[in-house]
Amino acid sequence: MATADLLLYTAKICPYAHRAELALAESNQDFERYEIDLQKKPEWYESKVNKASKVPVLVVRNGKQGSDAYLPESLVVAEYIAEAFASQKGGEALLPEDPLDKARIRYVIERFSQLFGPAFGAAFRERDAAAVPKTVEALKQFQELLPAEGPYFLGKRYSLAEVAISPFVGRLLLYASSGLLPASDVDVAKVVSEDPSLKRLSEWWSAVIARPSWAKTFDEATLLKQAKGRVAQMEEAAASKK
Ligand SMILES: N[C@@H](CCC(=O)N[C@@H](CS)C(=O)NCC(=O)O)C(=O)O
Incomplete structure (x- = not known):
């Protein structure tokens, strides 16, 4: 087409x-x-x-x-x-031709949902402070799926894996640095950018956000405005349950 x-x-x-x-x-x-x-x-x-x-x-x-x-x-x-x-x-072909590479990409996306989804949902939607460090633990485990030679999951090639995963990482980091996660001893944004234990993930992240597609689609101001409204609503709902 x-x-x-x-x-x-x-x-x-x-x-x-x-x-x-x-x-x-x-x-x-x-x-x-x-x-x-x-x-x-x-x-x-x-x-x-x-x-x-x-x-x-x-x-x-x-x-x-x-x-x-x-x-x-x-x-x-x-x-x-x-x-x-x-x-x-x-444009970049987002799905590799090779069936094995394709399967790998699909697995990485599925594994990310398993590891990160519950922790992020509990921290952001359920306002559970104990879940905040779990988001970092999830990223650490997930990082092991990145190949040594990067920066992406398919090495030099950006793919559907980055498309599917980066929106969640972007929101975690933005919410963490904007005070939109429950208060926690763990500074998520700092750990991801500075902690040596997340070096490979940080390298991956820098490559993703350097792409024009990120700048074109990540509208931080609008996102923050919408997220603040959502947090206010969730906190009100949580308070009315107490
Ligand atoms: N599995 C769906 C999930 C989509 C989803 O959950 N979208 C949310 C917003 S992030 C939504 O539209 N929720 C309906 C609502 O808030 O009323 C997908 O991958 O597209």
């Missing part, structure tokens, strides 16, 4: 939606962006766009037989973008 008419339902706060935006940026695809306010979703969103009522959803307009295709689920969307627009307009 040479070009496509694409619409993305997305939200800056959402790391899953960020995966889709990164994949589009890396593939140099233009698209129309529709920001969904997750605190006040439009009433038509669930019935017209996604029965699961989540972002992201990529709409591929005028696809087969002239109809629009609605693709939910961030990894489905990111893989579609990777395959449909591989290395077009000078």
Whole structure:
């Protein structure tokens, strides 16, 4: 497919939606962006766009037989973008051809979710201070999957692994350095950037955020504004339960 008419339902706060935006940026695809306010979703969103009522959803307009295709689920969307627009307009092919490399990438993404997801969810959404150091422990374990020769999971080649994982690491570091995680003795941002035990992860991280796709998609000001609103709401809910 040479070009496509694409619409993305997305939200800056959402790391899953960020995966889709990164994949589009890396593939140099233009698209129309529709920001969904997750605190006040439009009433038509669930019935017209996604029965699961989540972002992201990529709409591929005028696809087969002239109809629009609605693709939910961030990894489905990111893989579609990777395959449909591989290395077009000078963009990076996000999925390797080799089946073994492809399988490795998928495993790394799955393992990251297993290790990092519960700790991050407990720290940010459940406001559990004890989970903050667990996010660092998760990153340490996860770091072991990075090859010695980097900077990326596939060595010199940026791939779907970075697309899928970096949105979560970015949010952890931003929230930690902006006081949006529960108070903890562990300074997450400092540990990740300075602690020798996370040297390899830090090298990976520096390479990811140096890419134009990161600057293009990581809107820190909007993200912080949305995240602050979300934290206020979660803390209010937690206080009313006490
Ligand atoms: N498994 C989904 C998860 C997407 C997801 O959880 N999105 C959240 C925002 S980060 C959402 O839209 N939640 C609905 C809501 O907040 O009402 C994916 O990978 O796309």
